[in-house]
Amino acid sequence: MSRINTTAHYGSVAKTFHWLTALLILSALALGFIAIRAPYEDSAQLAFKANLFSLHKTIGLAAFFTAILRILWAFTQQRPKLLNGDHTLEALAAEAAHWVLYGAMVLVPLTGWMHHAATTGFAPIWWPFGQSLFFIPKDPILATTLGTLHYVFMILLVLTLLAHVGGAMKHAIIDKDKTLQRMLPGQPLLPQLPAKQPGHTLPAAGALAVWAATLYIGAFSGLFGHDTQAAPTAELAEVSSDWQVQSGTLGISVQQFGADVSGSFADWTADITFDETTTEGKHGEVTVTIAIGSLTLGSVTDQALGTDYLNATGFPTATFTADILPTDSGYIAEGTLSLNGHEVPTSLPFTLELSDQSATMSGALELDRRAFHVGDDMTDESSLAFSVAVTVALEATRTK
Template identity: 30%
Template structure:
């Protein structure tokens, strides 16, 4: 039988300090962002901190799982022989409680964000999660399909447990640090050297390995402490059913009735000239504000069937089809949110369509197109003002308009008041196209 090591392995030490630094950073971060998320001046920064907080939480969860696996496969240094029996039991219980907290904290946070409910504002708020912007982390599957009242209740319970567990972690950290310093500077038994390379080893005798019942009792005591704190917090903060839940549906504007898109006009001799779009030099962009900060996005995949001639406005028409899953803003969390059912819903409605058969000159190079924008279950009449210039058979078109997302039923469950995302969304088009040779 091999002797127990005198200090933890390099991997165990690295995992210990990595998790410790993450947890210590997370606590003040969580306290600050909880208050700042409701302040207009700090909301944008708090939103970014919240996303970072979630990423670090999942990092803690992964590192903790790795540490548990490593701990089961590698023996740990023995406790000093001079420790009283109750002190050894308390040490083992504290370590078990730490493992429980390192699992329970990120899991309660994951449960909270999966509810799609903001406790601070007491309303639905679906915010996707991406791990440091690299890839998306799905929400827990069962909670997203639950009723609004159940999601609200679970959100308050999860956040209450998450907060109390964080304070329990503060207490355990203080206890753990105090005990380590006591061993290092008062008892001088070298316990701190187990986890801090470079410190001298103590010369105190080591305690014999604990009995099996002592090991399991200590672990159970630590885990029970975590569960008791979490359950007490959940009971303490569970709110009574809120009557205003019914107002979510009542205040949500009814979507514009879906109308069939106008059919394409058959080709006739009176049609205007056709154009071939240079998609590399063209773009469809959108702008707005999110958490007080401006954002700019674009659609990367779209196609246009355009026939336009300033001398033949009556024969001009345009049809533009946009693949809504190609929306990009450069922010992975925003992009994931746009793919949700309450926003662009690419799974249910993959294509947005703009179709116009009515053009009018406004003088000089200015024109406007009156048409229909079809997005999700809404069909909205729009007027697009634009400029048109042509040189050597190459045309440049630029246009801008504003869309009210209430009329298109965009984000009206999570943000019906425009507190997070502006109600007005600007749309800008820049098209470069080459005149196609007319067919004889």
């Protein structure tokens, strides 16, 4: 059997590529369907789900690179004539389906990859590359759009594949011609192939129109919006204090399945009294109130807000009340953090740059999630580390 295509036969390279991509894509498809529906009630189930997703992504990327090689190879080859090229409508539909499939081979895994790159955490790719893509920022809104595109492109792939396989079956069972056999190993004897063939322009244009419609449905129609924030977000009351926070970030970071997952709370307030000179040994006091539901934590926001973890429904706010004390190198806020219904003594060392009317502070601390009974059934550090890094940075102006 020849390696290259002829006007009548697929060569061995094209056939190997065809069945290899089919195998990889069908495996990724099955894994994706199973992984997304796999329950995650406890740590064993969550670890299993994450492994399914990692395998899904790893095989999906293999499918992507195989598809690129396949397409490059196809450029160097002639296309064998269709056995039923003279059945115009059928032949046009078959060729349009091939074009849609060529697009899907690239775009389904690519949108999955871009979705992965736009989020942090949960189920790393097992290849030693590709956790991030330089042209994709970590952005939850972009991630949602890319996740939706991955989904609608996948649906298009499945529908086209059903038609494609259905067509192959029709050739084999009803037409009883050698179309399917021609894609299998060996070189069947073929009848004279019809001179009339569908050409490339019309089927390619048809496929392009189908892709444009699918892109519109996925990105702009709002039909497939993924609801990423199921938990309610508490409305925080405005605070007016000696110092008014102008801008700031409250970030957290934790290791999940060996990979860093980081995120931040969008909504929190700080009630600060602070004097440069100490009174009774302290500089002042601070009360920070955090709307737990305002957390975005990579692709695991929903899980993190669930009842077993931060429990945004049961305890919509967390509060840190502390005295501000001097230290050798800066300051420390020493007090109590109330989170998930548990109160734990907590210290936040921080530095402060003071000017006349404004202050810039930044601090960091490590919390042990077990003290707050967050993720109690995740007893294994390799699934979810005990230590959670918290970073605070803010700029405030003096109101008094």
